[in-house]
Amino acid sequence: MSSFVKVAEKKETLKNVTDYITNVVCKRAELGYNYGVVLIPEGLIDFIPEIQNLIAKLNEILAHDVIDEAGAWKSKLEPASRELFDFLPKTIQEQLLLERDPHGNVQVAKIETKKMLIAMVETKLEKRRAAGKYSAHFRGQSLDAGYMYDCMYTSNVLTEKNSLLSEELEKCQTQLAAATAELEKSKGDHLDQ
Known part of the structure; x- marks a missing residue:
């Protein structure tokens, strides 16, 4: 009650x-x-x-x-x-x-x-x-505190999503760096021929 x-x-x-x-x-x-x-x-x-x-x-x-x-x-x-x-x-x-x-x-x-x-x-x-x-x-x-607690859940969800997005961004940056390195290497190999 x-x-x-x-x-x-x-x-x-x-x-x-x-x-x-x-x-x-x-x-x-x-x-x-x-x-x-x-x-x-x-x-x-x-x-x-x-x-x-x-x-x-x-x-x-x-x-x-x-x-x-x-x-x-x-x-x-x-x-x-x-x-x-x-x-x-x-x-x-x-x-x-x-x-x-x-x-x-x-x-x-x-x-x-x-x-x-x-x-x-x-x-x-x-x-x-x-x-x-x-x-x-x-x-x-x-x-x-009422509205702070209402917002806290949303804030935590956004923080988690932001964290996941950061991890995905890091993966993309790593993949891009690897692809760029591979491209540079293949470009160098192509010029050597």
Whole structure:
């Protein structure tokens, strides 16, 4: 079962997802594993029910109203959605308000979910550090590897084909050099007669 389906079925909140990652980081630190990889599927943010509600309401507001600098538009959000919006890092708030796609929807691919989760985990870890519950060092790094891995297979195939072509080229060069030498020899033999 995909992580998207699990998150949606369990009605996980952004806080749940962040707490889960934070707990894993802390548990690994307790065991002396101060390193690790967390794979975050692209588009995860769109499968968290509370985020879906927030995005739907933002789409509705942006379709009919102007987002004012003072934030009066936030009064149109339900209390839970407003609290969630205010909880998000500023950069993610800005990304949620970016230009819509041609259908008027949030461009989910432009939301930096991984960086958002890193910032939120860092904040939780700092709170745990202040409470004396975490003492290790955390340095989250975001890597968009999906397309690199998609291309890796193609790259490997091209490398293999390139290698085979190089071998064939070397064979042709060897054969050409042998044929040229043979031609030179026969030319010399012909002149000697």
